[in-house]
Amino acid sequence: MIHIDDETPADAGGRELLLDRVMPNRRTKPSERLREGRMPATGLAFVARDGGMIVGSVRLWHVMAGDRPALLLGPLAVESHLRGKGVGASLMQVALNRAELAGHAAVILVGDPEYYARFGFVADPASGLHMPGPVERRRFLANELVAGSLARAEGRVEAHGPDVRAWDLRAAA
């Protein structure tokens, strides 16, 4: 039985192995420029577990979308032999519910609108924003958890999450 759970530090190895299997090219993506060297937003990293195995992952990251605070969602990944069973949808629903409960106003991502529209993602609110690298406009999507939170937002999306090195130093202190 598969269930969605908060990611723990002990999950990092299994999550990376899953992502390497499912998305071998993920490090080349413009979204990765917003994640590298950063910690995900507190309480907004989730895994799908099947017994002791991690079979799905999604995380959310602090960014500034122009002058608006927002979250970047991704990568979303599910083990290939378990696709089409709603694991991706469950990860998305938990991630969006928790982001909303935590008071976040908007989530952006780069992904196929044919998949993400069902979770409320559309291109229009992101139309004035630019990722740090080329992305297809139709795949640059936003979900305004608070209506109008990205209205007239313009400019670059920039990383805004805690720096991993600062985090390591704090943990060591």
Ligand SMILES: CC(C)(COP(=O)(O)OP(=O)(O)OC[C@H]1O[C@@H](n2cnc3c(N)ncnc32)[C@H](O)[C@@H]1OP(=O)(O)O)[C@@H](O)C(=O)NCCC(=O)NCCS
């Ligand atoms: C995208 C992904 C996370 C979906 O996980 P999942 O557990 O299969 O998702 P769900 O079971 O909730 O939904 C499956 C449905 O979404 C559809 N779907 C999946 N990916 C899709 C896509 N890129 N575009 C359109 N539809 C898609 C499936 O065809 C299926 O449709 P159905 O319900 O009509 O049969 C999974 O396919 C995956 O890990 N892909 C590789 C990594 C990736 O591309 N991640 C997204 C980065 S943008």
